[in-house]
Amino acid sequence: WKTFGSIQSVDVEYSRDGFKREARAAAKGIENTGRYDWTIPDALGDTVWVRVSDAKDRKVASSHGDPFRIQGALSLLTPTGGEVLEVGSEQVLSWQSAGSITHVKLEYLSMGGGPPDLKPVIDTSAKPEESAWLIEASLPNRGEYLWKVPESLPGKIRIRVSDPADPKVFSVTPSELAVRGVIRIMAPAGGVRWPVGSRQEIAWRTLGPV
Helix, strand or coil: CCCCCCCCCCEEECCCCCCCCCCCEEEEECCCCCCCCCCCCCCEEEEEHHHHHHHHCCCCCCCCCCCCCCEEEEEEECCCCCCCECCCCCEEEEEEEEECCCEEEEEEEEECCCCEEEEEECCCCCCCCCEEEEEEEECCCCCEEEEECCCCCCCEEEEEEECCEEEEEEEEEECEEEECCEEEEECCCCCCCCCCCCCCEEEEEEEECC
16 A cells, blocks of 8 residues: 555554444554555455554545455365276365365266266366266365265266355366276175086176276
8 A cells, every 4th residue: 555644553454344334453553564464364255345544543544446355265185186086985085174164065077977867067167178066065064075986987087175155166186086997796606616517607797987
């Protein structure tokens, strides 16, 4: 900010209603150097204003015209990208959050489709060629989730965590995860006896992309 006249110290405040009812202190009585490094508080809001005033004369003050936004933040910790996920295994999805984010949404992004009975989520944060498929629409933000890898996954995916109340707040694995299918022997069953020279059927089932 710029000052005109002899103003030695200033107060810095912020408000989410244009200073109609709310005025919260960011700094009080600081030296008037024309700038202040502010650690953004956990005061989420779409319309936030800042005001700087003379610490000795509150009538001498200035605030900016258009509001700005304070939002939460999410950072996906695991998986980090590049891992191989085996169908049927349990994988820990973990993340960190900043701000009052009470619930999160978990999805996987894919260019190869998803479960045949589900439609992809329409969303603009995925790559243009990707579709988003729900893992959980909304769950309490505890920082981790144990996910059983379903067999309906395509060969490559990415994981995304987001704030269901604010889809602009999200984090996604930077690179793809490979999904490995599983082959399960159905026959012969353990313990059976097959005579030499007889013809017997060997049967198996495949899960996932094999």
